[in-house]
Amino acid sequence: MSRTPYSRLRIEGFRKAEVSLRLEEMDPSGTPLYESIKARIISGELTYEQGRSEILAYYTKADTAGPATVGEMLVEEFLKPLSMSHDELAESMGICKQDIEDIICGLRRLTDDEARVLADIFGTDEDFWCNLQVLQDRPEQRRK
Structure with a gap:
């Protein structure tokens, strides 16, 4: 399967997002959410920034939980x-x-x-x- 320059850029962007998550000591690799977001980034449906935000929101529950009281x-x-x-x-x-x-x-x-x-x-x-x-x-x- 031949990859276009654009899809190569998306894959490279995804790899940057993976590295960023690992630096923050979050490595969700292999989880269904992660694999789904990875596929959406590679297909062009999401940018890697959007995918990273979805993963961070899920793992930190920032979108619903709020700070601890x-x-x-x-x-x-x-x-x-x-x-x-x-x-x-x-x-x-x-x-x-x-x-x-x-x-x-x-x-x-x-x-x-x-x-x-x-x-x-x-x-x-x-x-x-x-x-x-x-x-x-x-x-x-x-x-x-």
Whole structure:
């Protein structure tokens, strides 16, 4: 099968996209999504930038998931692994259980003081918690 110069350019573009993904430590080779996008790039249906964006969106869930919330991070990365209850966290922080529940459910913001306390409790950086809150706030600001 003879390849036209244009199809060779598309294949070369696809190879660039593959290298870029590998540099970002993402190698989806062999997955059905990846192979489908590869075929669409080679056929000319997509540019390699479009294909790369589709792959990144799928693997990072950037198109639907949004950033992790303070509550999700607290529960999944700290409370569950440490087998720590909401009551225990509230007591450690010196706040009521309802405040913890509200933070976890996203009904109230994490204050700077609470970010400092969480950093002390879990041995993290205070900015970690503040940045999570800022990221969580952004989608709400866009809706207004």
